[in-house]
Amino acid sequence: MEINKNQLLRFTTAGSVDDGKSTLIGRLLYDSKSIFEDQLESVTNTTKKKGQEGVDLALFTDGLKDEREQGITIDVAYRYFTTPKRKFIIADTPGHIQYTRNMVTGASTANAAIILIDARNGVIEQTKRHTFIASLLQIPHIIVCINKMDLVDFKEEVYEDIMSQFEEFASKLLIKDVRFIPISALLGDNVVNRSTNMDWYQGAPLLHELETMHISSDINKVDGRFAVQTVLRPQKEGFIDYRGYAGRIASGIYRVGDEVSVLPSGFTSTIKSINAGEEEVQEAFAPMSVAITLTNDIDISRGDMLVKTNNQPEIEQEFDVMLCWLNNEAAKPRAKYTLMHTSNEQKAIIKKVVYKIDINTYDRIRDDENLAMNDIARVTVRASRRLMIDAYRENRNTGSLILIDERSNETVAAGMIV
Ligand SMILES: Nc1nc2c(ncn2[C@@H]2O[C@H](COP(=O)(O)OP(=O)(O)OP(=O)(O)O)[C@@H](O)[C@H]2O)c(=O)[nH]1
Numbered sequence: 001m002e003i004n005k006n007q008l009l010r011f012t013t014a015g016s017v018d019d020g021k022s023t024l025i026g027r028l029l030y031d032s033k034s035i036f037e038d039q040l041e042s043v044t045n046t047t048k049k050k051g052q053e054g055v056d057l058a059l060f061t062d063g064l065k066d067e068r069e070q071g072i073t074i075d076v077a078y079r080y081f082t083t084p085k086r087k088f089i090i091a092d093t094p095g096h097i098q099y100t101r102n103m104v105t106g107a108s109t110a111n112a113a114i115i116l117i118d119a120r121n122g123v124i125e126q127t128k129r130h131t132f133i134a135s136l137l138q139i140p141h142i143i144v145c146i147n148k149m150d151l152v153d154f155k156e157e158v159y160e161d162i163m164s165q166f167e168e169f170a171s172k173l174l175i176k177d178v179r180f181i182p183i184s185a186l187l188g189d190n191v192v193n194r195s196t197n198m199d200w201y202q203g204a205p206l207l208h209e210l211e212t213m214h215i216s217s218d219i220n221k222v223d224g225r226f227a228v229q230t231v232l233r234p235q236k237e238g239f240i241d242y243r244g245y246a247g248r249i250a251s252g253i254y255r256v257g258d259e260v261s262v263l264p265s266g267f268t269s270t271i272k273s274i275n276a277g278e279e280e281v282q283e284a285f286a287p288m289s290v291a292i293t294l295t296n297d298i299d300i301s302r303g304d305m306l307v308k309t310n311n312q313p314e315i316e317q318e319f320d321v322m323l324c325w326l327n328n329e330a331a332k333p334r335a336k337y338t339l340m341h342t343s344n345e346q347k348a349i350i351k352k353v354v355y356k357i358d359i360n361t362y363d364r365i366r367d368d369e370n371l372a373m374n375d376i377a378r379v380t381v382r383a384s385r386r387l388m389i390d391a392y393r394e395n396r397n398t399g400s401l402i403l404i405d406e407r408s409n410e411t412v413a414a415g416m417i418v
């Protein structure tokens with residue numbers, strides 16, 4: 001299996017306004033020489049026009065803001081860069097007020113989250129919120145970058161102090177791997193190159209951490225889950241009897257000859273062939289996009305799921321989720337939303353708010369049914385039909401969903417199935 005070849009790491013950045021997200025990403029790209037010449041030229045020119053010297057690193061990511069303002073449902077822009085060691089995808093979420101929303105939508109497939117803290121401010125409410133969401137989303141690796149160290153004279157005490165503030169609250173959460181790096185995104189200390197201003201820091205710079213962290217166990221290779229996106233019936237010679245089910249493998253490994261069950265119908269069949277792009281393969285695994293054919297003719301449509309017969313998800317119409325409310329407009333009790341789960345789309349209501357989370361203490365607040373922007377709550381959702389679900393803890397893909405407002409078409413909430 002070639003899982004390790006050209007290993008891809010997805011990460012996301014979170015921080016409050018002006019903590020330096022854009023500058024950090026710009027610095028990463030610039031120092032790792034991942035910026036294309038033409039882009040560099042245009043940024044240098046724009047910087048000059050703004051009457052500044054050098055390069056304004058934030059401009060590398062500001063271009064993304066246009067994309068965001070077109071009002072796409074999930075407003076995350078993706079940036080790609082490659083170093084000799086790895087490929088990277090940054091779910092870039094520059095944002096002002098809608099931090100939570102950006103983070104949730106960008107982070108559900110992330111291997112790592114970079115949480116930025118301004119060294120002058122230390123841990124603030126946003127830091128706690130982002131960390132809570134990162135733990136809720138079970139992002140496997142968290143890197144806390146304590147930024148703007150140049151503005152606190154590169155003092156070790158400041159770094160140590162913020163680190164213990166962080167550890168104090170994060171110890172209440174389920175976080176597998178957290179590391180801390182003191183950086184100056186603006187000057188480049190400990191981003192790609194080791195800082196000469198902080199000899200007391202023994203760890204590696206950020207890029208090195210990103211290049212070397214162990215991520216191959218981040219993928220669920222155990223539970224076979226494949227949601228059908230499209231049924232392929234090419235009307236051309238040689239393909240008359242072909243009926244392929246195309247989609248992306250959410251988790252697990254599928255091999256030719258495997259017995260599968262089709263859900264929700266429950267019919268079983270055997271995998272006849274697997275195509276990945278042009279190529280016919282003997283096995284495929286998450287997150288590959290493939291077309292699968294079966295040995296029998298079964299009525300299968302979009303949203304159905306092919307699973308291994310001896311390892312099946314739950315099929316439920318009503319279930320609990322941890323929900324992050326992402327919209328300016330508060331949740332409307334019993335209003336209908338469009339629920340998107342794998343390739344399935346249904347109507348759903350929030351039947352009940354079980355409790356809300358107090359983001360400062362992580363306490364549970366009961367008897368408060370009001371869900372406003374950035375709130376996190378455990379709720380009971382009821383869908384119009386049954387869904388094939390897993391607990392998010394077991395499967396980040398089949399365990400997550402989003403709710404969309406039918407009128408505005410905006411994503412209003414993201415949920416992790418409990
Ligand atoms: N001195 C110093 N300034 C920094 C550093 N990193 C960022 N800044 C400055 O902080 C300001 C905000 O940086 P941005 O990168 O735009 O911050 P952001 O978090 O992307 O902000 P939004 O996109 O508005 O959320 C800019 O003026 C940067 O030049 C740093 O390490 N040291």
